[in-house]
Amino acid sequence: MEFCNIGKAVLTKALGLQKNYSEMIETSYEVIDIETSGCESCKWHNIKSVTTPSEELYAECEKACASCPHRCMKTEYTYKKVYHNEQNQFGYQETLKTNAIKMFIIYHFLGPDSIGFLKNIDLQEVANIIGCDIKTIHNNNLLLKKYGYIHFTKVDTNRINVYLPEYENYFKPASHGGRGFLGMSKNVLDEVLKITSINELRISLRELMEFDSLKNQKTDSIEKNYQELRRMLPAYCKRNIIQKASSKLSMFITEIKDNLVKFTIKPEYDAKKRKEEQLTYYEQEITSFSQEFAHDVAEINTNIYNSKDSKFADFFTEPETVEYCCWFFTKLEIADLASLCLQYSYDIVIKALQSIYKTYKLRGTPIKNLGGLTRTVINAMY
Numbered sequence: 001m002e003f004c005n006i007g008k009a010v011l012t013k014a015l016g017l018q019k020n021y022s023e024m025i026e027t028s029y030e031v032i033d034i035e036t037s038g039c040e041s042c043k044w045h046n047i048k049s050v051t052t053p054s055e056e057l058y059a060e061c062e063k064a065c066a067s068c069p070h071r072c073m074k075t076e077y078t079y080k081k082v083y084h085n086e087q088n089q090f091g092y093q094e095t096l097k098t099n100a101i102k103m104f105i106i107y108h109f110l111g112p113d114s115i116g117f118l119k120n121i122d123l124q125e126v127a128n129i130i131g132c133d134i135k136t137i138h139n140n141n142l143l144l145k146k147y148g149y150i151h152f153t154k155v156d157t158n159r160i161n162v163y164l165p166e167y168e169n170y171f172k173p174a175s176h177g178g179r180g181f182l183g184m185s186k187n188v189l190d191e192v193l194k195i196t197s198i199n200e201l202r203i204s205l206r207e208l209m210e211f212d213s214l215k216n217q218k219t220d221s222i223e224k225n226y227q228e229l230r231r232m233l234p235a236y237c238k239r240n241i242i243q244k245a246s247s248k249l250s251m252f253i254t255e256i257k258d259n260l261v262k263f264t265i266k267p268e269y270d271a272k273k274r275k276e277e278q279l280t281y282y283e284q285e286i287t288s289f290s291q292e293f294a295h296d297v298a299e300i301n302t303n304i305y306n307s308k309d310s311k312f313a314d315f316f317t318e319p320e321t322v323e324y325c326c327w328f329f330t331k332l333e334i335a336d337l338a339s340l341c342l343q344y345s346y347d348i349v350i351k352a353l354q355s356i357y358k359t360y361k362l363r364g365t366p367i368k369n370l371g372g373l374t375r376t377v378i379n380a381m382y
Contacts, residue, residue, distance in 0.1 A: 004108040007170040009090040009179035016095040033074040094147040114348040116167025199245040282338035294326040336371025352377040
């Protein structure tokens, strides 16, 4: 796969939970400067003081205040103490080391289905991707299973089936326990695989998640002081270690100063650009699905092809007397379905389309908004 989605909660736990801390959040707002504006001598100010917001006269006072040529404004501030506790937010799992983190990420690139299941994974191939021996892979699989990141069963000596237990939670809304996910492209994976230092890996993935959270804001830089950076790293990571690790990050341009480190994400790893690439990729995947599906329908309807041998066999479970129909999408439908693939996953969208095909297409029921219907089906499923 060229892209994958990884839950931010489980990835955060794998990297190591941030140390608890509190901060004061400052909020500024504009108010009338009573003294400078001379409000005490204004009749509207005095009348307003003896009326209530529900009265008509109060609204008249407000209107007069708003248009007063003598009005001067000043800035006032409120402060709220906010406590941050990632264990309460995400739960706790044992922190992983470099190869285990890489393996966990690679499994997401190997195409888990809608519930997070992967079949017949070649562990020698995983070892080749990471650049380690097969024994390391076996040992780390046992750790991943022990700590609850995966479940697996052996198919043979170097082949396993894998289940990612948190996978379904990635795509849930926050109200149902979802904590969001990080969209990761193949070029990001390539850079992650080159990292040998666990602290470089922690900083890189943490910053990628933070940039992803800021993707709707027009910024490509984040500044972190050393206290903030130390919270996400083990206690032994003093300033010199943080500076050394930060200077080697390949996906960022780092500016190291005495009191902070400035991270600027390189354009090729930028979340917005990555999203555009993912959308294009999924549009191509949906188009390919439609074309391959049409081919299989034609073969099945003419008895050239057994429906059970099709990779879309789950679509073709109606009685044999039914003649199946092709399913071609408009450009708008392809764009909508690609967006849903980005938000959930390709397999989840195809599973939803399977349900819609049987309950709408085969019965000849018109579909006015395929994207909206698919989202409704996904929400019902999960």
